Amino acid sequence: MQLLREAARLFSEQGYHPTSVADIVASLSVGKGVFYWYFPSKEELFVEILRSAHQDLRRRQQAAIGEEPDPVARIELGIRASMAWFHEHRNSFNLFQFAATEERFAPVVRHNEEVAIADAVRHIKDGIVEGRIADQDPEVLALAVVGVTERLAQAYLLERDEPVDEVSDAAVAFCLRGLTG
Amino acid sequence: MQLLREAARLFSEQGYHPTSVADIVASLSVGKGVFYWYFPSKEELFVEILRSAHQDLRRRQQAAIGEEPDPVARIELGIRASMAWFHEHRNSFNLFQFAATEERFAPVVRHNEEVAIADAVRHIKDGIVEGRIADQDPEVLALAVVGVTERLAQAYLLERDEPVDEVSDAAVAFCLRGLTG
DNA sequence: GGGGTTGTTGACCGTTCGGTCAAGTCGCCC
DNA sequence: GGGCGACTTGACCGAACGGTCAACAACCCC
Numbered sequence: 001m002q003l004l005r006e007a008a009r010l011f012s013e014q015g016y017h018p019t020s021v022a023d024i025v026a027s028l029s030v031g032k033g034v035f036y037w038y039f040p041s042k043e044e045l046f047v048e049i050l051r052s053a054h055q056d057l058r059r060r061q062q063a064a065i066g067e068e069p070d071p072v073a074r075i076e077l078g079i080r081a082s083m084a085w086f087h088e089h090r091n092s093f094n095l096f097q098f099a100a101t102e103e104r105f106a107p108v109v110r111h112n113e114e115v116a117i118a119d120a121v122r123h124i125k126d127g128i129v130e131g132r133i134a135d136q137d138p139e140v141l142a143l144a145v146v147g148v149t150e151r152l153a154q155a156y157l158l159e160r161d162e163p164v165d166e167v168s169d170a171a172v173a174f175c176l177r178g179l180t181g
Numbered sequence: 182m183q184l185l186r187e188a189a190r191l192f193s194e195q196g197y198h199p200t201s202v203a204d205i206v207a208s209l210s211v212g213k214g215v216f217y218w219y220f221p222s223k224e225e226l227f228v229e230i231l232r233s234a235h236q237d238l239r240r241r242q243q244a245a246i247g248e249e250p251d252p253v254a255r256i257e258l259g260i261r262a263s264m265a266w267f268h269e270h271r272n273s274f275n276l277f278q279f280a281a282t283e284e285r286f287a288p289v290v291r292h293n294e295e296v297a298i299a300d301a302v303r304h305i306k307d308g309i310v311e312g313r314i315a316d317q318d319p320e321v322l323a324l325a326v327v328g329v330t331e332r333l334a335q336a337y338l339l340e341r342d343e344p345v346d347e348v349s350d351a352a353v354a355f356c357l358r359g360l361t362g
Numbered sequence: 363g364g365g366g367t368t369g370t371t372g373a374c375c376g377t378t379c380g381g382t383c384a385a386g387t388c389g390c391c392c
Numbered sequence: 393g394g395g396c397g398a399c400t401t402g403a404c405c406g407a408a409c410g411g412t413c414a415a416c417a418a419c420c421c422c
Contacts, residue, residue: 015283017198021380031401032381042380094282101279102196110340134358137351143336144329144355151328152321159291170318174325177315178359202410212371213411223410 002028003038008049012091016046016098047108050099053092054112060085061119071126072133075179076172078120079149083168086153093150093158117142127179134181145175183209184219189230193272197227197279228289231280234273235293241266242300252307253314256360257353259301260330264349267334274331274339298323308360315362326356 006028010019021042025032039045064081068074086093096112099105120142127133133141149171156167187209191200202223206213220226245262249255267274277293280286301323308314314322330352337348 013284017196018283020378022378033383033400033402036381037399097278098282101275101282102199103194136354140333140351141355143332144352147328147330147332148325148359149328151324151331155324170321171325173317174322174359177362178329178355181358201408203408214370214372214413217411218369 001038003035004045004049004052007045008053008091008095011046011049011098012094016095016102043104046095046099046105049095050105050108050112053089053095054115056089057082057085057092058116058119061116071123071130072176072179074123075120075127075145076176078123079145079172079175080168082149083153083157083164083171086150087157087164090158093154113146117146120145124179133179141179144178148175148178182219184216185226185230185233188226189234189272189276192227192230192279193275197276197283224285227276227280227286230276231286231289231293234270234276235296237270238263238266238273239297239300242297252304252311253357253360255304256301256308256326257357259304260326260353260356261349263330264334264338264345264352267331268338268345271339274335294327298327301326305360314360322360325359329356329359 003024007019007024010024010027014023021032021035025035028034035045039048061078061081064077065074066077068077096109100109117139121138124133124138124141128135128138152167152171156162157164184205188200188205191205191208195204202213202216206216209215216226220229242259242262245258246255247258249258277290281290298320302319305314305319305322309316309319333348333352337343338345
């Protein structure tokens, strides 16, 4: 849907509230009626954007991990897949970050994150059982890995424009040292 | 200033845009003129909130670090001070996060972060010279530490309400493993 | 007590917003 | 061709916004 993409772009560039429905339809050269034919409200459109973006990210992670048997390697592949996705979908980063700050959208973001953390926790538990990862609260470790990944993605992929591979290498290096004793 | 505190509370709870100037003055039972007597605009008030919050956080970090000679210990003290501050100023977390997503406020946040990262980089460089910290790009390491700290603070201090000390211990443990080879 | 400074009020203004809807266009099937 | 459903238009609506301002209150100093 053209509308989803254009709205996401504008929300990311100008912010959700400063972007009016009139802005969105104008930038597509269509009437306002088109918007309300496909979406019940500006709010629901944004929720839909959040949901589909997260779904896409998660698919990318799972595709990258595939059947990899080594849990530590699975985490590394997940980090790299996330980095690549953030690189290709810079818009979404802003949207997630904003959504987390507004009461109406926070539940959606929170749910998305719980899913992502649960995935990572599974791999980390496997790693602990195999003795490859430090025996600490797996959720703490998962959150730490996510924190590093997102922070480095924001700083180097979005603000500056550095090569994905190098940023991924740096994130993986720090996280694997942090995970393994 | 009463107005600053109340505005920060409302911005954090409802979001910047959904909070009107009328909301702020009403919750203090004063007229609208009071607002515009002390601040030129809603926008400038928010910038002022961001600046003073960051200034306060930075002072807290520096006070905690004090004259500590060991660079690794300095980083640990910085992490713990940040955690304690976030615990006491949950509001500010939301505000920083929102501000980063809006073009008008992003420069302020960016500047604040550059200052914070520059501080951390100094300690990390010292650590590398002493051979205590892995010889990698100090900025990457600094960003990773900040990412872990903020993510764990958000998850455990703001969303759930766990004891600061335990969360700090977890963050420090992960970061120190990530920093030292 | 009069005049000046500082602070406060809330009705009011122009603008913009999200959302509606009567009207119209288009292609498709009978 | 004519009728119908899918889709599109943009003028329009009430509400809400950020910001203004004439009026006024409280206080101090002379």
